[in-house]
Amino acid sequence: MTTSYIDRYKDLKIKINELERMNNREICLMVVSKRQSIEKIVALNDLGQIDFGENYVDEAEEKINGLNTDKITWHFIGRIQSNKIKKICSLFGWVHTISSKKHLIKVNEICKSMNKIMNICIQINIDNDDNKAGIALENYENFIMNIHDLRHVRLRGIMTIPQNNSSSQNSFSRMNDLFKKYNELDTLSMGMSRDYISAIENGANMLRIGQGIFGKRI
């Protein structure tokens, strides 16, 4: 018998509940539903799953407009392209991948015109990996300067994707140090299927998990 995504989801929830108790803090699970069907999203939403993450704007648009429900909070976790910011602002409640001031200002401007406030996380390129987006850790302070003047974005936290190697523990730990330094932040978005336990051990309170639930993406 093969295990279904429903079973894996339920098992994962149990495990996260356990880790919440052990660590005495709430941990939000974002289900990463890129390349997954609307049917699967609905099935998990029916089980009480609220937060879903998508990477590709056009694919997300189809699902989000197709579902047209206020029972889901949509998180954008893909690379931001300037020409897609308007769509991102209209479709999503959160953007986790802010790493350019130009984009940040544009998100604020567009959200202002839409009369909404966008929850944002700043993406940190914690390992200074050329293949990954995000700002350098050292530039964080400078990056968030004047962010409070932007009334239509709400800075919630920081996000990262560490390199997939043995030092990710250290990368998570440096993210946690930054997170704890700024009281105004409430979200530490890190931990994917491969490394979420280590992320939780290092303070993560928002996990982004896809394959660990749906199986390997093709």
Ligand SMILES: *Cc1c(COP(=O)(O)O)cnc(C)c1O
């Ligand atoms: C795809 C993706 C995830 C989920 O990765 P899995 O290996 O499917 O758990 C998490 N975060 C980001 C930014 C992603 O692009």
